[in-house]
Amino acid sequence: MASDPSSIFVVTTFVLSLLNLAPIGMVLAKQPCQFPAIFNFGDSNSDTGGLSAAFGQAPPPNGFSFFGHPAGRYTDGRLLIDFIAESIGLPYLSAFLDAVGTNFSHGANFATAGSTVRPQNTTLHQSGFSPISLDVQYYEFNDFQERSLAVRKRGGVYEALMPKEEHFSNALYTFDIGQNDLTAGYFSNMTTDEVRAFVPDVLNQFRTIIQYIYSQGGRYFWIHNTGPVGCLPYVMERIPVLAGQIDEHGCASPFNDVARFFNQGLRKTVEQLRKDLADAAITYVDVYSVKYSLISQGRKHGFKQPLRTCCGHGGKYNYNKEFGCGSKIKKHGKEVLVGAPCKDPSSAVIWDGVHFTQAANKFIFERIVDGSFSDPPAPLNMACYRN
Numbered sequence: 001m002a003s004d005p006s007s008i009f010v011v012t013t014f015v016l017s018l019l020n021l022a023p024i025g026m027v028l029a030k031q032p033c034q035f036p037a038i039f040n041f042g043d044s045n046s047d048t049g050g051l052s053a054a055f056g057q058a059p060p061p062n063g064f065s066f067f068g069h070p071a072g073r074y075t076d077g078r079l080l081i082d083f084i085a086e087s088i089g090l091p092y093l094s095a096f097l098d099a100v101g102t103n104f105s106h107g108a109n110f111a112t113a114g115s116t117v118r119p120q121n122t123t124l125h126q127s128g129f130s131p132i133s134l135d136v137q138y139y140e141f142n143d144f145q146e147r148s149l150a151v152r153k154r155g156g157v158y159e160a161l162m163p164k165e166e167h168f169s170n171a172l173y174t175f176d177i178g179q180n181d182l183t184a185g186y187f188s189n190m191t192t193d194e195v196r197a198f199v200p201d202v203l204n205q206f207r208t209i210i211q212y213i214y215s216q217g218g219r220y221f222w223i224h225n226t227g228p229v230g231c232l233p234y235v236m237e238r239i240p241v242l243a244g245q246i247d248e249h250g251c252a253s254p255f256n257d258v259a260r261f262f263n264q265g266l267r268k269t270v271e272q273l274r275k276d277l278a279d280a281a282i283t284y285v286d287v288y289s290v291k292y293s294l295i296s297q298g299r300k301h302g303f304k305q306p307l308r309t310c311c312g313h314g315g316k317y318n319y320n321k322e323f324g325c326g327s328k329i330k331k332h333g334k335e336v337l338v339g340a341p342c343k344d345p346s347s348a349v350i351w352d353g354v355h356f357t358q359a360a361n362k363f364i365f366e367r368i369v370d371g372s373f374s375d376p377p378a379p380l381n382m383a384c385y386r387n
């Protein structure tokens, strides 16, 4: 039997596969990852309904470009996380906190607008920062993981709405958080030096959460760094800087410097996590650079007035904290909706002074999906491989 060449081939292939080797040529052809679920953690950059469920719906005209109505997102349509889900072939993520009409079979979203990594010592009402900080999002995830498995066992509709047990180890765990830790410091009147001084604590707490999720079976992590917060009207309006601190594209350098300082630390944290977590594939994604290039070179890509708020009212950037997107103002004795209609969000970068438009999110997604801004430089659908 062993003299039959075809059986020798079969045996050889079998032995090679036992040794975890593949015939030459197949080595390069890694199969794309099949993520059956996404579990997301973050702030408004990836909130698909968490804050809305707990503290009141995001008002119109949020959501109108794509969903046709407010959809728990602080933008006119889809967020980066929505484009990620689409690209992986999964439905949009239901917010964990949303008790109505949710379907968690392909993951859950723990992000809420205004979330920070570190718990804040202020209420949402006082400071605008969400009480659902990253540690709380982890408690929710932990609860979800345990209880969804138990609930699934009841069968029927419960089974159809909850993830399978193996989804927790095969899922993509996505993170986009940190921006609000920096702004929370500034908004409580800290100096740039004081903000920089607490960044290591923020990163430590972030690292702890990744370790916890890993210890519960999570393996594939996709981590966005923080964006150029110094280019956002809500920061520039609220904390004026000296003329010499405005860069050639109109952004406030001190805040962007702190964001980049945070990102350097985040990158080091990721490198350390790769050493500590032997089976984790962790992708660090430099969304800062893409967002900054969108603002600095947006005109080349069909975006107009990159720093001007689309859905807003008044001031240098068409942004006023007191009259935010979707709030009502009196104009000539009549009550009108701020930002309705916001003219042509498809050529605007900034939606409401704080968040990016769907068009901007799509632009960013298209540049990060192929791995051009990732470490390791692998595309989204290869993020399950540890390089």
Ligand SMILES: *[C@@H]1O[C@H](CO)[C@@H](O)[C@H](O)[C@H]1NC(C)=O
Residues within 6 Å of the ligand: 118, 119, 120, 121
């Ligand atoms: C909140 O207060 C605690 C206790 O004083 C302190 O350790 C923590 O750093 C504070 N958090 C922030 C974000 O300032």
Ligand SMILES: *[C@@H]1O[C@H](CO)[C@@H](O)[C@H](O)[C@H]1NC(C)=O
Residues within 6 Å of the ligand: 091, 103, 104, 105, 106, 157, 160, 161
């Ligand atoms: C939940 O979503 C999945 C994926 O889209 C779908 O296959 C399933 O039918 C949904 N379950 C219910 C009960 O709607």
Ligand SMILES: *[C@@H]1O[C@H](CO)[C@@H](O)[C@H](O)[C@H]1NC(C)=O
Residues within 6 Å of the ligand: 187, 188, 189
């Ligand atoms: C920050 O400073 C401003 C101006 O002095 C003051 O009105 C505000 O209450 C301060 N905010 C905090 C959180 O201390």
